[in-house]
Amino acid sequence: MTVHSGETTARRGRPGYDRDQVLAVAVQLFNEQGYDATSVADLASRLGLTKSALYHHFSSKEELLAIALETALSGLEAVLDRALAVEAPASDRLTAVISGAVGVLTDELAPVTLLLRLRGNSAVETAALERRRVFDQQVTALVRAAQDEGRIRTDVDAGVATRLIFGMINSVVEWYRPDGRVDPDLLAQDVLRVALDGLHPREQ
Amino acid sequence: MTVHSGETTARRGRPGYDRDQVLAVAVQLFNEQGYDATSVADLASRLGLTKSALYHHFSSKEELLAIALETALSGLEAVLDRALAVEAPASDRLTAVISGAVGVLTDELAPVTLLLRLRGNSAVETAALERRRVFDQQVTALVRAAQDEGRIRTDVDAGVATRLIFGMINSVVEWYRPDGRVDPDLLAQDVLRVALDGLHPREQ
């Protein structure tokens, strides 16, 4: 794309941002301040760019949101699709979905955080919430199938169980940090332990 | 400062709102739009009042926030204090804290929702977050004590376990509705089942 050459700036020789870098900073800022509360001017200021330079990379603020949400949702949906593609008991599929979802969450922490804080204030947001709802329904169906197999207890409603499990998973965005001392793979294991076997010790 | 006691006082003056009604509508609106994004004018408009009428009931917008957060936090802290007051194994205390927290959450849904969405943008908010942090630490200590008793598995870190359990509990604000079809007492029971015994059936 064209370089803005008409402006005299002090950032001579400084490499510009590419699309992905702008997106990453934008999502970070959205998570810090909230999407609505973040103006394009805020983002430009954080990047050290002008607004017009930003619009070289993206056509609108909402496009940044849409791309980030696509990253989060397609990651979660891919986990579910992979689990449903293999021939296996529902309870094994459910295990794969749970640990896979934790993996997406830790790998794509910022986009998933953005997704989980949506309130449905625009068409893009409601569309994303609808995709979450479909995802939830598919997982609920999986829980119900595992109940029919006798591998998931039936004294908890499948819908409630699904919401509780994903409540546990999703809450990880509130405290997990990639540079922290919790390993993402061990975290997925811990979530499986608590969700499936519970905190009480099992006598073997 | 006075704590409302819920008695229906015959209102004097022209028909209008009392302090509790204003507070309830305010917290509702804060949860819909976000605290920062809600102006006093928005609230006045929702109530069908002028802004100055609001200031008869409350000295500031932040006071509304502070009272709501006090309701949520004192409810949670009371649950913990009651659990720690009785002489009982840590694992029984933990059970009481978990089901008690679900009870506070369903009883005081709106204030707790507001608490859980805080980002720490002001002194009032950071103070509330600090009280949450202390609460978390005390629960973590309880989990650790229950581990020492052999009643909680030790292959999951106490801090991680506490965060996962409260992630599950707190996520209830995202979908629980008082007029819905999920009974709050049964919900507390379900949370205990999933958290302590897990979704896998236990052989008796």
Next chain:
DNA sequence: GTCTATAGAATGATAGAC
């Protein structure tokens, strides 16, 4: 008449548009 809930107008501060 007194108490409570209310309205109207105005202030200073600030964020965003231009």
Next chain:
DNA sequence: GTCTATCATTCTATAGAC
């Protein structure tokens, strides 16, 4: 950079139930 809209807040006064 200036201008304007909007913000939270305050002061003064009124309207209605007991």
